[in-house]
Amino acid sequence: MSRLRVHASVDERDFEVELDVDAGSTVAVLGPNGAGKSTLLGVIAGLIRPDRGRVELGDRVLTDTEARAAVPPHKRSVALLAQQALLFPHLTALDNVAFAPRSAGRGRSAAREVAMRWLKDVDAVEFADRTPHQLSGGQAQRIAVARALAADPELLLLDEPMAALDVATAPAVRSLLRRVLREDRRTALIVTHDPLDVLALADRVVVVDGGRIVEDDTVQRVLTRPRSAFAARIAGTNLLGGALEADGLATEVGLVHGLVDDDCPSGAAAAAVFPPSAVAVYTEPPHGSPRNTLRVTVGEIEARGATVLVRASSGLSAEITTAAAVDLTLEPGVTVWFVVKATEIRIHRVV
Structure with a gap:
């Protein structure tokens, strides 16, 4: 076991x-495409040379x-396992695995052992x-592990x-990695x-x-109290950032209580977090004075068995019953109102 320390800049x-x-x-690294996740792995593996910085592994x-x-990458004692x-x-599974100890100087017999x-x-x-070519995707990934x-x-x-x-193979490989x-x-x-990877494998999460x-x-704090939009999407929850005022959280879609x-x-800079299941959807402004009424435009609609996920173009989501979705005659581009009770929203500091 070795501690890893990275401080690097790539201009x-x-x-x-x-x-x-x-x-x-085990640290899970999350982030949108192009965020810098691959750059981080490349710097650690020695495939990308930073303009400034230092990488330490244990006492090296x-x-x-x-x-x-x-x-050099092959002398770092760092192994990279990719999607493929x-x-x-041209090698059998046995010789593919034996390649690593052979490269480290072991004889053929010892490497095969x-x-x-x-x-x-x-x-x-x-x-x-x-x-x-005789292996399935899951079998090949086991050999790669x-x-x-x-x-x-x-x-x-x-x-x-x-x-x-595929969905049938991934759980077995995930279980294997967890055990190892x-x-x-x-x-x-x-x-x-994949949030399942985070929950099954990681002790900690960083979002890039x-x-x-x-x-x-x-893991628990990031998935239940996310402070970034990407972490909120991974957790399957809604997040609105803003500044906390005396009357509520001032966000780009209005005041949230x-x-x-x-x-x-x-x-303070803060975030309002609430699950899609806590959101009610109206096609007209609701009567009375509900605490949180957000005017949004429907972006897409996703069927999920007995429920339907309504995603707004702003990134917010509501999970409603299929029957309710039919009654509302929802379709992309229409304006609706998302209504959320104040008791369903947690507001926490983000810095």
Whole structure:
């Protein structure tokens, strides 16, 4: 187990990140496309040289731009597991896994012994003699996991490892990774868009946006009290940012009232968070004076079995029954009113 420390800037990509990962922990890295997630992995793996910065793994310095030091990727003890298995097509599964210890200087027999041990550990011994074209996506990804671990890396970088798998296969690979990470207490970073990966694998979450870390907290806190729009989407909840005033939270869609956290003083930057299931939808301005009435334009409608998710062009969502959606005759482009009770909204500080 090794602690990871990264402080790096890449000017061309407007990337500047400082990150510490405790030894033996798994950190999920979230963020929209182009946010800088791949740049972060590239800097750590030695595939991207930062303009300024330093990368440490345990007691070793992998990158130090001031000292003009850069350990080559293959000598970093960092294993990268990507969306695609990227197995050598001409080698059997056994020899693909044995490639890692062979590259580290082990003899053929010893490397194959290590490889077989890892194939057994990922429940893939039966595929040992198969070549990649004879493997399903899930089987190939198991072999890729075994190959990564056979290198005995100090750090695992997982780049959307379940993204290319079908819904029937992904849970098995996710379960495998969870077992490996928990039992071996390996230090790992996992880039993902799937909240199931976050819940199953991670101890902590960082959200990257615009080349900066905009959120860094425990899994529970990020998914229940997100402070960024992307984290809110991952958590399946609504988020409105603004400044807290005496009468409520001033947002771009108007004043929002809710239950305010004790540590959120007037004038602070804050976020209102509420689930789509707490939103009622009206095609006319509601009568009376409901506490939170938000005028929105329907962007898209998604059927979810007995419910329908109504997404506004502003990014807010409402989850209503299918019967209600039929009665309202909703369609993209129409104006509706989202109504939310103040008791359903939590307002918390974001900085």
